[in-house]
Amino acid sequence: MIRDKEDMKRKPRIAVLGATGVVGREILKISEELNIEFESIKFLSSAKSAGSKLTFKGQEYTVEEAKPEVFNDIDIVMASAGGTTSKTFAPEIVKRGGMIIDNSSAFRMEKDVPLVIAGVNDEDLRQHKGIVANPNCSTSQLMLVLEPLKKFGIKRLIVSTYQSVSGAGLAAMNELRDDTKARLEGKDFENKCFKKPISFNIIPQIDVFCENGYTKEEMKVVNETRKILHLDETTKISCTAARVPVFRGHSEAVDIEFRDNVEPNEVREILRNAYGVAVIDNPDNFEYPTTRDADGVNPVFVGRIRKNLAFDNGISLWCVADNLRIGAALNTVRICKKVTEMGLYRGGEE
Numbered sequence: 624m625i626r627d628k629e630d631m632k633r634k635p636r637i638a639v640l641g642a643t644g645v646v647g648r649e650i651l652k653i654s655e656e657l658n659i660e661f662e663s664i665k666f667l668s669s670a671k672s673a674g675s676k677l678t679f680k681g682q683e684y685t686v687e688e689a690k691p692e693v694f695n696d697i698d699i700v701m702a703s704a705g706g707t708t709s710k711t712f713a714p715e716i717v718k719r720g721g722m723i724i725d726n727s728s729a730f731r732m733e734k735d736v737p738l739v740i741a742g743v744n745d746e747d748l749r750q751h752k753g754i755v756a757n758p759n760c761s762t763s764q765l766m767l768v769l770e771p772l773k774k775f776g777i778k779r780l781i782v783s784t785y786q787s788v789s790g791a792g793l794a795a796m797n798e799l800r801d802d803t804k805a806r807l808e809g810k811d812f813e814n815k816c817f818k819k820p821i822s823f824n825i826i827p828q829i830d831v832f833c834e835n836g837y838t839k840e841e842m843k844v845v846n847e848t849r850k851i852l853h854l855d856e857t858t859k860i861s862c863t864a865a866r867v868p869v870f871r872g873h874s875e876a877v878d879i880e881f882r883d884n885v886e887p888n889e890v891r892e893i894l895r896n897a898y899g900v901a902v903i904d905n906p907d908n909f910e911y912p913t914t915r916d917a918d919g920v921n922p923v924f925v926g927r928i929r930k931n932l933a934f935d936n937g938i939s940l941w942c943v944a945d946n947l948r949i950g951a952a953l954n955t956v957r958i959c960k961k962v963t964e965m966g967l968y969r970g971g972e973e
Contacts, residue, residue, distance in 0.1 A: 646726060722754065736751070737755050739757070748965060761946075767923045770852065781860075788816075790950070799822060803822040823868060874914060916943065
């Protein structure tokens with residue numbers, strides 16, 4: 624990437640696209656927590672939310688409508704505004720010399736777009752051509768657990784996800800609340816966000832079904848895992864994804880078959896020292912992670928680490944994370960920080 628000498632070492636000019644949404648507001652919160660560096664910052668939304676006010680680092684900002692020209696002087700865009708919006712604005716951002724860190728699924732499987740979990744495959748950022756994709760929320764927490772175990776050779780992987788309604792947005796969270804209230808009061812309720820009632824229920828479908836009988840959500844876990852960890856096609860991966868009546872936090876039951884032998888105590892020790900992971904694993908004292916442990920905090924929590932009885936060299940474990948953070952906003956902000964540290968933006972230091 625060619626840069627003018629006078630631009631070297633300049634802090635990035637940042638924009639948050641979709642700033643008024645659930646994930647967008649979480650991006651603001653985490654950007655403050657991680658003390659993200661910037662020369663200037665803009666908050667962008669659709670025309671409907673433009674003109675509203677947001678407070679960031681003690682200063683009030685007016686939300687601007689996202690139009691191509693507002694990206695003229697922007698170096699890094701953190702985007703969480705949906706695939707259609709990302710497809711509309713990504714070419715405009717790149718054309719103007721900026722880069723976009725995109726939360727949607729629009730670019731994840733494109734060959735020339737790095738799919739990145741900060742702390743897992745940072746070096747892939749060097750290949751970006753203006754677009755970096757943030758993985759699916761259920762994939763994101765899984766990668767921080769698998770990356771330090773990859774050295775044992777992942778031969779087979781089976782994942783079952785239990786995903787909260789916040790993964791489907793604010794309307795889905797409201798539907799869980801209203802459906803639960805109606806059911807407790809013995810009233811009728813018409814569900815709109817989900818194909819089945821979500822209160823007191825588990826729905827074994829997230830996204831639409833594919834020809835192979837798996838849902839798009841399940842295939843995201845399969846395909847994104849291969850891309851992020853650079854696994855070859857011989858690695859067998861399967862996933863079942865279910866929606867559960869939890870407001871926030873995704874849980875996953877993970878079964879891994881390794882090429883090399885590994886013992887549960889070794890896995891515990893490795894994960895205790897792994898980036899972004901916290902181990903809670905003492906079942907005798909009922910110590911294992913739940914979604915309440917993960918609510919509003921950064922780590923991916925891991926527990927129930929044990930020998931898998933069906934696989935040779937197999938390990939089973941349970942992992943939990945706040946999907947709005949690690950699965951979306953936290954990773955977006957972490958990528959932004961990595962891009963800044965590595966100088967991979969217009970005006971950055973190589």
